[in-house]
């Protein structure tokens with residue numbers, strides 16, 4: 001094995017280290033000045049992280065590509081092959097975005113011979129895409145909380161391009177070495193990243209076109225953005241001035257696959273904020289009745305033949321069934337404890353490669369270790385880092401468990417076939433993902449689960465996933481965890497973020513929802529009426545901000561739908577009435593030029609917003625303990641009673657020395673007036689932060 005691209009001395013050290021570490025590798029070729037191997041030159045293979053499931057015990061299908069060749073997907077692939085434009089696929093969960101991206105990426109690579117990087121902003125989806133995190137393509141830190149300003153970010157991106165070509169010798173992708181990027185979960189990208197990517201691509205690729213001519217095929221689910229009812233109206237990706245230039249082809253995928261047709265219509269209405277009272281009634285009654293019917297049917301199957309049971313027992317059983325089927329959804333505050341149990345019973349284990357510390361000393365080694373390490377956590381596969389299952393708890397499967405050994409499937413995948421696994425003689429699904437079961441027994445290395453709907457009791461061992469880079473297979477991380485997801489953790493935000501499978505048997509309670517778009521996002525996770533029960537939706541639906549207005553307006557434009565049927569519309573940004581016909585033009589101009597200041601009840605030009613909001617900054621006068629707006633500070637410091645006493649001789653608390661120095665220095669009482677900026681948590685509402693972010697992302 002060779003470490004390519006390092007300078008000779010570093011390379012020699014690295015080689016020795018890794019050679020010592022891995023006995024089985026061939027002798028290093030120190031004479032050739034870092035000639036790329038044939039693997040590295042093979043198109044489309046750079047930067048590939050491989051994830052393999054150990055086929056012993058239960059084999060889980062973690063790759064899950066069954067519709068790459070479906071008619072809907074292939075029609076999108078045809079469009080992508082014909083056009084040279086960048087494309088963006090929008091849609092809610094389950095609309096096939098990832099499948100389309102994967103199919104287009106493969107077609108660009110295999111049919112047009114392009115070097116394609118498969119990336120996502122979401123680590124879990126990066127794994128599902130068989131790709132890498134965008135951060136690894138761009139050279140960004142994964143866990144960095146603070147984003148640098150655009151200039152710094154551009155510097156980081158350019159530096160990474162240089163590192164990839166000079167030090168890593170193109171063993172991984174960079175924005176220069178690939179011809180196309182598959183960019184998933186764009187809704188998670190801050191504006192500044194997209195703007196820097198565009199600017200740096202144009203510079204380093206020496207091409208004035210968007211992204212320097214790099215083909216970008218992206219997907220986004222803007223309904224899943226982290227916004228809450230009080231969020232701002234501006235500063236989102238789709239409001240960037242050159243958004244349409246960056247993505248000339250934008251499509252909305254309307255069909256949630258596998259979902260009941262009427263339920264699909266209501267899910268769309270919930271997402272777009274157009275649910276009527278009748279729709280809510282249908283949602284509540286239909287889900288309730290069908291769910292209870294399903295519970296009865298299951299029980300009847302299990303107890304068929306027991307006719308002597310008396311009516312009372314039957315009724316009791318039915319009540320019990322109903323209770324068991326409907327797990328109430330948790331709200332965010334309660335669920336937090338469940339999600340991060342202090343003493344997990346089944347922690348996930350991550351086995352590091354031996355001598356990882358030594359390998360880290362070489363730049364490429366450091367980069368690879370970082371990339372693999374952040375890709376190998378249980379959460380990246382949809383499992384949990386901390387699992388606390390007890391006997392009697394309910395949980396559902398994260399992956400479909402397969403029946404036969406994995407060898408055929410691996411061969412089939414490595415042969416690059418995109419046909420269905422069943423057709424290639426691959427293992428078939430034994431227990432589908434999402435099935436709800438009850439923990440019967442817990443052993444050290446397996447959990448016995450009873451799946452009542454399948455009438456099966458099955459031992460579930462830990463899934464063992466090995467993660468490595470295709471060109472450095474010696475560096476391996478092994479992840480182990482039970483592929484189970486506790487039912488107690490079903491709550492709006494976690495389902496959306498962590499769950500890859502569809503949900504069954506839970507309650508959508510309007511009163512437990514707190515976040516924008518929760519109802520639509522939850523509904524898009526279910527397929528049939530019998531999977532859930534909706535209650536109290538009417539209470540929730542009346543609340544302001546329950547659908548994210550900027551996203552709704554953007555999607556209306558994308559789908560050529562009217563924002564409203566009335567002749568006039570209320571602009572949430574400038575708080576004015578606008579004729580419906582002109583609404584879109586007005587909105588786009590409005591959000592790019594002004595913001596509403598709630599303190600002054602007036603619009604403020606975007607260019608002056610930062611300075612304006614500074615005036616509303618609240619500060620604490622330490623002398624009198626009062627919170628005062630910054631604009632009133634000057635007046636306050638002249639009139640603050642407790643402060644005026646400070647330098648007077650009857651202030652026993654002021655040390656004589658301080659008083660003398662102050663008088664000698666000519667400091668008047670005003671200059672001694674003290675002020676403390678309040679911490680964010682004390683402030684009633686962080687308007688500054690909201691507007692600050694907006695300013696930063698728009699300019």
Ligand SMILES: Nc1ncnc2c1ncn2[C@@H]1O[C@H](COP(=O)(O)OP(=O)(O)OP(=O)(O)O)[C@@H](O)[C@H]1O
Pocket residue numbers: 065066067070071072073091092093094095096097098099100257258
């Ligand atoms: N054309 C299709 N026909 C039927 N089912 C499909 C089709 N495309 C995708 N699916 C299935 O729909 C489900 C969601 O697909 P995919 O993951 O690609 O969508 P997504 O929009 O990325 O949604 P999610 O956020 O739920 O992952 C998967 O189970 C997939 O197999």
